[in-house]
Amino acid sequence: MTGGAGSESRCRSVAMLTRLFSEPSLLPDVHKYSAWVDDSGSEDSKTKEDEHDPCRLGLDEIEDADLRGGGGGGGGGRGRAHSDTAAEDDDEDEAEEEEEEEEEEDEEDAADNAAAVGGDRPKKRGPKKREMTQARAERSRVRRQKANARERTRMHDLNSALDNLRKVVPCYSKTQKLSKIETLRLAKNYIWALSEILRNGKRPDVVSYVQTLCRGLSQPTTNLVAGCLQLSSRSFLGEQCQEGGRFHGASPSFSVHPYSYPCSRPHSHPHPHLRSHGYCPAYDATYPPGGGSPEYNSPEYEGTLSPPVGINGNFSLKQQDCGSPDADRSYHYSMHYPALAGSRAPPGHSLVLGASGLRGGGHSENVPPYHDMHAHHDRTPVYEELNAFFHN
DNA sequence: TAGGCCATCTGGTCCT
DNA sequence: AGGACCAGATGGCCTA
Numbered sequence: 050m051t052g053g054a055g056s057e058s059r060c061r062s063v064a065m066l067t068r069l070f071s072e073p074s075l076l077p078d079v080h081k082y083s084a085w086v087d088d089s090g091s092e093d094s095k096t097k098e099d100e101h102d103p104c105r106l107g108l109d110e111i112e113d114a115d116l117r118g119g120g121g122g123g124g125g126g127r128g129r130a131h132s133d134t135a136a137e138d139d140d141e142d143e144a145e146e147e148e149e150e151e152e153e154e155d156e157e158d159a160a161d162n163a164a165a166v167g168g169d170r171p172k173k174r175g176p177k178k179r180e181m182t183q184a185r186a187e188r189s190r191v192r193r194q195k196a197n198a199r200e201r202t203r204m205h206d207l208n209s210a211l212d213n214l215r216k217v218v219p220c221y222s223k224t225q226k227l228s229k230i231e232t233l234r235l236a237k238n239y240i241w242a243l244s245e246i247l248r249n250g251k252r253p254d255v256v257s258y259v260q261t262l263c264r265g266l267s268q269p270t271t272n273l274v275a276g277c278l279q280l281s282s283r284s285f286l287g288e289q290c291q292e293g294g295r296f297h298g299a300s301p302s303f304s305v306h307p308y309s310y311p312c313s314r315p316h317s318h319p320h321p322h323l324r325s326h327g328y329c330p331a332y333d334a335t336y337p338p339g340g341g342s343p344e345y346n347s348p349e350y351e352g353t354l355s356p357p358v359g360i361n362g363n364f365s366l367k368q369q370d371c372g373s374p375d376a377d378r379s380y381h382y383s384m385h386y387p388a389l390a391g392s393r394a395p396p397g398h399s400l401v402l403g404a405s406g407l408r409g410g411g412h413s414e415n416v417p418p419y420h421d422m423h424a425h426h427d428r429t430p431v432y433e434e435l436n437a438f439f440h441n
Numbered sequence: 442t443a444g445g446c447c448a449t450c451t452g453g454t455c456c457t
Numbered sequence: 458a459g460g461a462c463c464a465g466a467t468g469g470c471c472t473a
């Protein structure tokens with residue numbers, strides 16, 4: 050079924066991802082991974098996202114989940130009537146059960162051999178098929194419980210790592226999370242974009258930058274990223290089409306996939322909570338209807354901000370009225386370079402963006418100092434390097 | 442109600 | 458043998 054040589058790299062990748070983003074201090078020097086990023090044309094991994102708070106079940110809840118026998122989220126209603134307390138008892142009594150079991154097996158063996166000698170049936174060969182005695186069933190059940198608990202923990206760790214990843218890719222919001230798959234896609238594109246910046250040593254055109262970020266993303270996420278960068282998604286998608294899937298501007302090596310993952314839920318946000326928060330349908334690629342001035346609507350920001358998105362590190366995101374009842378809310382869906390936004394860059398050193406017409410210099414006052422949010426990044430090689438790059 | 446996303450359980454496989 | 462990982466199955470939640 051699964052596993053095998055093909056799964057090995059996958060296992061290692063997931064393990065590495067988990068460890069990396071569980072411990073952001075381990076974030077690597079981008080140079081060491083640039084080669085890897087260059088080869089990152091492979092298909093996106095098939096991962097899902099945790100929509101709720103990454104299921105931070107306490108131990109009690111976990112135990113309760115096992116007690117319920119079906120697990121909190123479904124689990125197919127496989128009922129099991131016991132408790133983990135019972136499971137602990139099982140552990141203590143394991144030796145005792147073992148003895149009982151051996152005795153039972155001995156009896157079974159004796160019976161089998163007697164039957165074989167008697168000619169009733171041929172003597173068994175090969176590994177003996179063990180009968181599921183009560184003790185064995187109990188132990189099996191305990192093993193299964195332990196395995197379930199480990200699996201839960203593993204998935205929680207994975208979700209936690211994904212959450213950390215969400216925080217370091219563009220468009221982070223506590224309340225409106227990208228789905229797992231979109232987070233991974235965006236992260237891949239983001240790494241690619243950063244590596245391109247380092248490799249080319251050029252300031253990319255913001256349109257190219259957004260296009261790179263949005264490569265392969267679903268339409269809603271594409272619009273989200275564009276919205277975060279105050280770009281009309283129509284403008285850059287249109288350019289993308291007009292230029293035959295090739296970016297223009299300062300980053301000619303940025304190629305564009307001629308497709309995006311289809312959004313199976315048209316006009317819906319990748320995250321249901323976003324819709325429920327009055328996020329108006331700016332996700333439509335044709336927004337604004339009729340092709341008006343670039344406008345977007347940001348979902349409400351309620352958490353720490355994502356680090357880099359704006360390539361100038363000084364993005365100021367204005368709040369646009371989308372006509373929704375919540376239009377007057379103080380939406381803030383910010384994207385910025387942490388190391389840059391909080392840097393001591395001298396005036397005039399902020400990056401001047403290209404085709405979009407956006408220009409740096411207007412630091413959002415809603416953006417807290419970066420070290421308040423992601424202190425673990427303050428001295429990572431990547432950010433220092435980028436910081437130096439953008440301020441030379 | 443359909444569809445997307447999710448958490449969890451489960452059994453299989455591989456590895457130590 | 459036991460743990461890690463994986464993918465399938467299942468049911469819950471949410472929105473259109």
